[in-house]
Amino acid sequence: MIYLVRHGAAIPRKTWEGPDSERPLTAPGESQAKEIAVALAGKDIDRVISSPAARCVATVQPLADSESLAVVTDDRLLEDGALEELHRFLIDAPAGTVICSHGDMIGGVITRLGEQGVKLHEEPRWEKGSIWALDEEEGYITAARYIVPQQ
Numbered sequence: 001m002i003y004l005v006r007h008g009a010a011i012p013r014k015t016w017e018g019p020d021s022e023r024p025l026t027a028p029g030e031s032q033a034k035e036i037a038v039a040l041a042g043k044d045i046d047r048v049i050s051s052p053a054a055r056c057v058a059t060v061q062p063l064a065d066s067e068s069l070a071v072v073t074d075d076r077l078l079e080d081g082a083l084e085e086l087h088r089f090l091i092d093a094p095a096g097t098v099i100c101s102h103g104d105m106i107g108g109v110i111t112r113l114g115e116q117g118v119k120l121h122e123e124p125r126w127e128k129g130s131i132w133a134l135d136e137e138e139g140y141i142t143a144a145r146y147i148v149p150q151q
Contacts, residue, residue: 001143002093003040003066004109005100008032008129010055020079023028024109030122032129039147041045043112045069046096049076056100063098083108094135106132113141122146 008029016023025033038064048064050056050114052073064071076085079102086101086109093099103114113134114120118141126132 001043001095002090002136003043003045003098004090004106004132004134005036005098006103006106006126006128006130007053007059007095007100008036010128011101012053021052022054025055028061029055029059029129031132033059033062036060036129036131037066041066042097042100045098046094047072048100049074049077050100051075051079051102051105053102056102060098060100065078077105079104082107083112086145087112090134090141091139093123093136103128119143120146 009026010023010029011026013020021124036059045067048060048069049072050060052075056071057071060071077087077099083105086105090109103126110124110126110132114124121143126144133145133147134141135143
């Protein structure tokens with residue numbers, strides 16, 4: 001299983017004065033990060049990879065801490081990235097990987113997976129703080145299940 005996470009709620013762009021990459025989570029976003037750690041507790045998590053954006057790293061940090069793992073950042077997961085890169089990244093990721101990215105990237109790749117015939121157990125959506133659990137067999141993503149975010 002591979003887990004694709006959208007970052008939690010962050011301070012709105014309009015009210016943030018610093019670089020967008022440093023925009024932090026709000027209190028509800030921090031709660032979502034904790035809920036993600038709870039939702040994935042007991043799963044076989046071997047690695048946590050995130051967009052370098054502060055809101056993404058903060059979203060998966062509680063999970064990484066609970067699993068005694070480091071959060072590794074990867075520029076291919078940045079907002080407005082190449083969807084083909086993220087799709088390839090998912091295909092190459094070993095089971096037990098948690099990947100945190102942005103709404104545009106997750107929306108694009110989930111839509112693409114559905115178009116390619118991957119069984120989506122729910123309609124494509126990607127609310128902040130949500131998780132897609134991706135079944136992988138022999139190098140192919142075969143199904144995806146949406147895990148509803150906690151608010």
